Amino acid sequence: MQHTVHMFYKLNYHFYTALFEVLQQLSASNRTKFYKEVDGTYHCHLLLKETGIKLILRSKEYEEGISYKALEIIMNPMRLLDENDYLQLASMENSKAIYAAFKRAFEPIKKKFESKKRNRKFIFKLHLLDTYSFKRVDFAVNFYTEHIKLYMKLIRRSNVPSGFQQFVMYKESSKRCEPPEHSFYLFRKSKSGSKSSRVTLNIQCYDKGEQLKEHNLDRDERAEYTIRFEVQCHYSKVYRIIKRNGLNRQGFSQFLREDISEHELQKYFKKTIGYGDYYTLSKAKEFIGSKRLGLEMKQSLIETLELVSAKRGIWKAKEVVADKKEFDKRIKKLHELEVNPVTIPVTEGIDYLPCLFDL
Known part of the structure; x- marks a missing residue:
């Protein structure tokens, strides 16, 4: 299942310049935003409101005459089909409709571009989805439960695997950096060790209803009972896939193939939240005591459960061992x-909640 994609198509100088002019003119006539960001890119909201497609024009000059010019696109495929759909995830069964909607969305740009005589030497392919390469692909799965608040409380106490960091933000009330209130958000950077090392992977698990509320977006009633688990794969990770x-x-x-999304989702769910069911501490200890394990193993597992419970989280317990x-x-x-080492x-x-994947 897919949530968001960030795609790009490389352009030569002349095509880039011609496209820039067309997007700027259409943005002016449609009274939509076209502006320069601090990183030098130009963001175009021409298609954003009705399709959720954000257009980015990126141009970089390197040494020895090498340059990179491209049209980049960030989109949520399901918003192509319904501009107000912030809940559903794209799958292979939506493929045909997504391709048609993308082509339709670009038709005004294609028409304007080809209407200019000096552009007749160019072949316009930007309306074809398979023209683009990928910078980022977000795989996701939705879980529906009436116990959403309790699940999120427990999930925020999950494991932070080696190599990952927890995202934190400054909170005015506590005067310190803390994890987001309604999500469990991890990221991993490349191993270059430099300050410019890039994020290669994000893992997020969040209360979908709260996320839509924070962004002042229309809320589907089902979002109030939805937990989303998401794996955001950046360029180097996408290349490995x-x-x-x-x-x-x-x-x-x-990238709509179920086997590909399932592999990534299950791999990182296992590393972070894990497939164990949730019990109270006493029930979990009782459960371990009933298993055919050596006395030493039982004792060490019970001690681990007690430590995680006392520290209110696996990642917090790991800091003190x-x-x-x-x-x-x-x-x-x-x-x-x-x-699950995290207890209720x-x-x-x-005294019991099943693993999310068992819902």
């Missing part, structure tokens, strides 16, 4: 036994 699956550099529909590798092994073992506070009045 292409290589591993024998995909083409262009071809939108290949001396042997982090051993701690990770115990967390992994608990998940293998289908017990007794005050919640619920």
Whole structure:
């Protein structure tokens, strides 16, 4: 299942200049935003309101006469089909409709571009989805539950895998940086070690209703009961997916394949939230005590459950343990036994919640 894509199509100087002029003119006549960002890119909102497509013109000059000029597109494919749909995710069954809607959205740009005599030497292919290569692909899955607030409370206590960092933001009320209130948001950077190292992967799990509320967006009633788990793959990660699956550099529909999205979603769900069910601490300890395990193993797992409970989170517990590798092994073992190391506070009045993927 797919949520958002960031695509690009490289242009030569003359095509870039001609396209720039057309987008600028259409934006003026349609009274839509066309502006320069601090990074030097030009953002065009010509198609944004009705289709959710953001157009970006990027031009960079490097040494030795090398340059990069491109049209970049950020879009949520389902908003092509319904401009107010911020909930549903794109799948292969939507493929034909998405291709047709994309082509239709670009028709005014194509018509204006080709109406100019000096542009007749160019072949306009920007209305064809398979023209573009990919900078980022976001895979996602929606979970529906009436216990959304409790699930999110527990999810925010999940594991932060090695190599990942938790996203934090400054909170005026506490005068310190804290994780977002309604989401569990992790990111991983490239291993260059420099200040300019780039983010290669984001993992987000969030309350969809709260997210729409924060952005003042129309809310589908179902969003109030929706938890979204999302894996955002940036360029280097996308390239590895292409290589591993024998995909083409262009071809939108290949990223709608269920096996590809499922592989990435399940891989990172397992690393972070995990497939164990949620119990109260006493129930989890009772469950471990009933398993055929050595006494030493049982004791170490129970100690891990108690520590995670006391620290209110796996990532917080990991900060205080001396042997982090051993701690990770115990967390992994608990998940293998289908017990989530994060336990339900007794005050919640619920002693069991299934793994989200079992809903």
